[in-house]
Amino acid sequence: MKFSLTWLKDHLETTATVAEICDALNAVGLEVEGVEDPAERLAGFRVAHVLTAARHPDADKLQVLTVDTGEGDPLQVVCGAPNARAGMKGVLGLPGATVPANGMVLRKSAIRGVGSNGMMCSVRELELGEDHDGIIELPDDAPVGTSFADYHGASPVIEVAVTPNRPDCMGVYGIARDLASKGLGTLKPIATPSFSASGACPVEIRTDDPEGCPAFYGRVIKGVTNGASPDWLQQRLKSAGQRPISLLVDLTNYLMLGYGRPAHVYDLAKLSGAMAARRAIDGEQCQALNEKTYTLDASMTVIADESQVHDIAGIMGGEHSGVSETTTDVLLEIAYFDPARIGATGRKLGLASDARTRFERGVDPEFLDAGLDLLTGLIVELAGGSASDVVRAGSPPSNAKVIAFDPALTTRLGGVEVAEAEQKRILESLGFAISGDWQVTCPPRRHDIEGPADLVEEVVRIHGLDKVASVALPRAEGVARPTATPQQKLERGLRRAAAATGLNEAITWSFLPEWAAEHFSSDQPLWVLANPISEDMKAMRPSLLPGLLMAAKRNADRGASGSRLFEIGRRYFRAGNGLSEEKPTLGIVLAGEKAERGWQAGKAKVLDAYDAKALALQLLEAAGAPIQNLMVMGEAGAQFHPGQSATLRLGPKTVLARFGMVHPATLKAFDVDGPIAAVELFLDAIPARKNAAFARPTFAPPALQAVTRDFAFLVPVTLAAGDLVRSVQGADKAVITGVRVFDVFAGAGVPEGHKSLAIEVTLQPGEASFKDADLKALAEKIIAAAAKLGAALRG
């Protein structure tokens, strides 16, 4: 809402400064979004008298004026306006002034060799209108030398944000009421010009939709003259950002902006028969005043005569019966519409208007007759005509809410002590009526007041939130207790573990282009938005990898040598009950070189699936997963290289992680160069540690030194090294504490179809050192265990 100080002062008797008013507005909850002082914009522009005008010696279209500015000698000014002439009064911009329309700073200059000491201005140059045919002509009585801002009645314009619960402040009068309550001045009564009404209204008015339109009041005024509005009205509307159109239209806007009361004026000549508020017929059309045609349906309320719809009720009038310069007879409409209906209709039609904003939030149901009289009085005063009696169909809701209020609640809920008398004063100044036992009757315009808490808000906001003192929350004794859940601790720890391995944590969008989500989707249907902001943000991610791959691509496109990114976030699936199942996940993408070329290592090192495996295991261990018990299995997913990827499982079904090289087809789909390694940890699958305690199991390092023995086995080339290791570990679980593969070889000396696996076995003696016979027996057990897998000790 924008309004000028002058307009506010129409309703509020006050000596407060603009700054004081703004502070008060903020304090009562009408947030000041800006203050514009036209006096600042018009600084340096003065009322001036053109004394002489002569043809410019070197230019046909220019004149050389001498201009009296009210002080000192007249100034010489070159002017190109055709209407510039001796004797006229206009507006002169002095050197140093800034032209509002274009920001140009005026200077003394020479135009075609003739000195010019300023500029005579047009309406458009001063942003007072569109007219640019010539310079401003002021009346003869304009006082020469006065600042034009003062002469023009320029008044600071304040813009406030009105919260949706306060439609009563969507008019200047309501704002004045809040300020008066705050103590900024006295609220003036509404001044309705007197007029006489006679004769029944010649138009029949009905409401056939009492639900959507409980009340429809009207009145005809005949013999009006529509034309331009007087200056005071134009200035007020302009301060609100409204373009003056014609007197009749401007007055309805004035009623809406000044008093929060939308109304409508129909050209009586364009109506036929009775006017009724009714439901629209499905498919019925209305060309609205914005020149667009809307197709209506039976859920919408309209105002129609016997032949057509003239008003999309409470939202926008129809073009057909809108008033024009030639209008002489009018029907005024003032109605009360169901706020929910107006909102639903507006949303359905995608049609916003100032009237809708007010109706859907709720206008004052007590301001129908008074509003209609005010509008009538203004029209009769300014446009002439004779008014009929009012005709009323239906009645607005009239049940005033009564709230039993305990003034002590203000302290209990608001945390500030306000004397009962002051609470009473505040509420009464806002229009509440209070009985002796604190039964509070609410003004019907305050649709937002539902219960005692709302009254506390009224009292506290007027009394001043700045008077609410800070009070410490009660605190439990002792040191604060830990609050994090195991899942939260897991994620926090994992995040820092991942960053400690040298990965950068990224946050990528939860939504993906549909193709990218589809590429990574499982058998479940994706969550796809009905109204995405763009095609690139449409489907909820079923994996963290696509977002990270897209980031890696962006980075590569920017010339980055690589990306080492991780993200901890959710994957979105569907639960059995149709709701979402959001699974916490850690994703990693490694792109670029593992290590760049160097003076020591020579060539760059290329990423491989073992880099991904190392990260997966390291982070699973950090997450507390039992990594000794994990099985390396396949089925990492179609997005991975089938021969260079795996899953890590706890038991055959519980997949804790997948890792490996990204499939070339996936790289192609994401238009990114490989090789790229990727890891995904499924945090919800990591089992919680049971019986975890601070005390560790008892342990002392073994007293006797461990012994290592190397074995080289010839095995079928298809044998997984992990199988051999596990088998050897099982040969004597008490003694074998470590089995480590240290060489894998195939080629010369190794038979076709075979490879050589060399392992180092760590043997830990218990009570007594190993004797040769013990070691020999262990070696035999190891060889026998390996033999079960077809491994033969290499000679």
Next chain:
Amino acid sequence: MTELELDKQAALAAIADAATLDALEEQRLAALGKKGWVSLALKTLGGMSPDERTAAAPAIQSARAAIADAIEAKKAALEAAELEAQLARETLDLTLPAAAAPKGSVHPVSQVMDELAEIFADLGFAVATGPEIEDDWHNFTALNMDETHPARAMHDTFYFPDRTPEGREILLRTHTSPVQIRSMLDQGAPIRLIAPGRVYRSDSDATHTPMFHQVEGLVVDKDIHLGHLKWTLETFFKAFFEREDIVLRLRPSYFPFTEPSVEVDVGYSTEGGRRVVGGHGDAPGHAWMELGGSGMVNRRVLEFAGIDPDVYQGFAFGLGIDRIAMLKYGMNDLRAFFDGDPRWLAHYGFSPFDQPTLSAGVGAKA
């Protein structure tokens, strides 16, 4: 001078002259070796009478000791010189680069979420979470925004075409407030929690992204009032920005889920083109900046959440995490948060070892 003395002098001179360990060894063999003249001289003692021996032995023994000591000393000197030469040969150009381990980083949003958790844990707040794909009951209705509420339309909501089994609309949560409802339904009162997380609105420009982060705070207990809300936010901001001159301004506002509703402004000044939180917003060179919405939980919300509003009351607040992260750590472009550019992440991210703690101060300085 005796012959022995002459030989000794000669040997000592030769030892002193020895340039290498080999030359020194030659001298040792010549004097002290089996066939060395000292050894031979010592052997002669065996054939002497006791008196002769008593007379001759001290000189020979002393010559032997002098030569052995000289050799030992010379050997040590030669070895030291050789080691020195060897070390000189082994000198490296240590201006050559050493292999560097890649440096990782924690995203500022995560860091700030950890800071929030740490500060609020001290005030007795747990961290709660809830689904991001929500239904309209939890996101709107239970927060006192029924189907026709104009505020619903103001939320720029992302919807899915799907419905819950009860026929509720499914959407992306527009705020973290539904976590309030879920937590109250789960735990009842009293309750103290914060709920940080991703939220979504169909809005995109220089300062808005369709996904961003919010933190919700909720306290419900028997005697909680606006003064506690003010204290909590003040206390939080003082701890978060680690400065005592935080001044908050509460302004009446409107949210369907709170009554009274309060907008929270913080005073700041502008230094070097950046907003610096602190000081009174009306002081010279200062202004107010909106930080978030809050208020006393609307009793209808308590009812929806199964809590008796005649017994319990409380406050709730919501803050933008990305925004307070930007204010504290100086980022100026929200969109970069979600870009995954390693240069940005390295610059604005945090060391994994900057785990926020109260004892060290939750913030991490650059």
